[in-house]
Amino acid sequence: MSSTPARIAALDSSNGLSTTPVPVPELPASVEELAAAAAIRLGWHGVVLPEMVLMGRKVVVVAELLADAHAERVCVGAAPEADKTTVSTWVWPEMEGRVPPSAVRIVGVLAVARHWRTALASAVPFSRYGNAAVVLPESVAFSHDYLANCLPRVRRYGVSVLLADDEKDLSVDVSGRQECVPAEDTAITRWVNELVYEQVLATTAS
Secondary structure, rough: OOOOOOHHHHOOOHHOOOOOOOOOOOOOOOHHHHHHHHHHHHHOEEEEOOEEEEOOEEEEEEEEEEEHHHHHHHOOOOOOOOOOOHHHHOOOOOHHHOOOOOEEEEEEEEOOOOHHHHHEEEEEHOOOEEEEEEEEEHHHHHHHHHHHHHHHHHHHHHOOEEEOOOOOOOEEEOOOOOOOOOOOOOHHHEEEEEEHHHHHHHHHOO
């Protein structure tokens, strides 16, 4: 019996590759259900938010509410600020000490999709700031496209890949970076943090 996994063997065998288009598989569960299971599988502790659009990408954010910073903001009436122009001024040197603290920590960002290209397009922009992962149907991993094109990209960007089987069970196919290094405060990261803060409050209040 060969010890080479079937999907790796398929990549090495030109005879095993078909030019017939392969239908894109369906996800075995909802985005929210798969994202919640993925967060547990990856050991990401925090609130798993509903799918949202950030920087033009559909993603699921896992975030932790920072109790002390949140309490401080409640005391001074500093609600989440969704206006990008306003938040962009918060990183000006002259604003130091005059803006509310970040009240959430983004643990990681997930993209759940039927196709790896769609998932990566959503997840990769966030990989420069912290943990990022994609969830795909398990059958995608047996395609030549995934082996030859997806795997090199996820390793380059440090993105984790989880595969969902028909029973909704998840397995980790690629372990990406798992870092807890705070992202540098920029106009973009502060704005994203405020949008996530707003969603965390809405989700925990419901």
